[in-house]
Amino acid sequence: MPNSSSTPAGVRPAGKRYFPLNADQRGAAETWVEFGDRTPSKPRKASSVVLLKDSPAGLKTYLTYRPGGSPLGTVAFPGGTIEVADDDVTDWVGPSPTAWAKSMGTDDIGLAKRHVVAAIREVFEETGILLAGSDASGVVEGISGPEWMRARESIAAQETTFASLLERYGLALRTDLLKPLSHWTSPDFAHRRFDTRYFAATPPVNQTPSLLTSKGVWGRWVCAADVLADRATSALGDEIGLPNTAGLALGELVVPSVEIILEKIAAARGCIAYLNHKRPINEYQPKLVVGDDGGFSLEVATAPASEGGPCRER
Template identity: 80%
Template sequence: MRPAGKRSFPLNADQRDAAQAWVDFGERTPSKPRLASSVVLLKDSPTGVQTYLTYRPGGSPLGLVAFPGGTVEPADDDVTDWVGPSPVQWAKSLGTAKVEVAKRHVVAAIRETFEETGVLLAGDDASSLVEDVSGPEWMKARESIAAQESTFAELLDRRGLAMRTDLLKPLSHWLSPDFAHRRFDTRYFAAARPVNQEPELLASKGVWGRWVSAADILAARSTSALGDEIGLESTVGLTLGELLVPGVEIILEKLATARGCIAYLNHKRPINEYQPTLVADHDGNFALEVEASPASEGAACRER
């Protein structure tokens, strides 16, 4: 029986070898995590709140299926076209004294969402928002940024746009487990889908992505329905817990109880830091254990 307040999650296939090596060769200094950001895009629907999930190739530490996101890049420091809460205010919201780190997380969140889905949280000023980002020119710009042939800062400058940081809401802070070969220090944010913008996968890298009902996805969590739908060798036959990292699964659980996008985005929640730890049963089977904060669990209930 696990201690009260703790939850157990399965390891995915990529983590099992790393976990076994961690145990076999003795615990050692974990690798330094890379900064990353991920954005939970939201929209209301007749069946409840929906969010946009994508397949992530290459054994991403964010999971095989995740919200749009990725690592902070050096060029993110070049972005100065900014409206909404200042980097200092964002540092306070994220619970860090490192203003530059907070700024990088926010820039990466908006840039990665644009790269992966084409949804752009930017406008001419604090009261405007780009309405149509479809078409070959926008796709070409996304491909260029993803290939690091140009920067997000250059795109904003060229089009006279500023990031709308006020459209992001902080959700949670997750650190990869110590045993992982590739570790992320990930900040999760939420944002409503802008009017007249619809996600479109990156032409060169997109494999699978769609709006999902959090409640429907969770209802089938013990089956391989989602993995089979994606239809790749790396996903077929896997249950939801084997496709997602704990952070994504917990966010989906909270989304499933939300009354709507506005209620979810306006909810005041503590920005708790989570880090799964490796545990093993008497038979040597590994799992990830997460300390569930009473404050965060209560918040989930109040979003009903």
């Protein structure tokens, strides 16, 4: 069974791709196969944001370590689940919820709104990047101090809501600064499953990512091409240096969605080209494959290049 780690950056085989399972997934896969196919658990709705910036070495993105066996991966883009309080956010500028639903390929306008709110809230909680302003042309500045860190901690602990923070500072979501990317659902056998919408954004001027004081372990800007060039090695896992990352290759640290998005980023000519690229919102769900030797892998049916693959973004 071929492994995605053998694929050079920017190269997209047609048809299907195969990815390794991480340690948490292997246990769930063994149980699923041993006891026969069962009804999969209901996935939780989630949003994840691919932060981007240009560099001389190529397009960079912000990756973070996620503890606790997150369905988004051990290393992933900032993100998390939709919360009930996300419905309380009403002030925003940019595309309307109806327009967002259309661009995301769903008829559920309320769900599209929740995904957008969750995306902006999660990236604020985890990195301090806030896609909000007082009007359609402004973006909030000076949000790196202790007051804003306390606000992030309070929202993350659900002691206060994102809506109340926006109201306090007279801010509206700048939904025009966010772009939809793709739609991924966790494999059926997983114990914890996400139905995740991926978005992309560039940090506003004068905003710099920082980890949440109480939860942040590791996070930094990485050059997508460099990460992919080293994906057969344990360079990234060793840099993080935790027991569940050291000695592991990229495919054992990230879920297939992250690896495929990294490939597209590496193939893009820059932020403007990547964000302005017209792409359909392809839907993906990795499927468990059992090899002749009894080993497991994840199979992902890939979209053809004409539907938004890296070769279109060059």
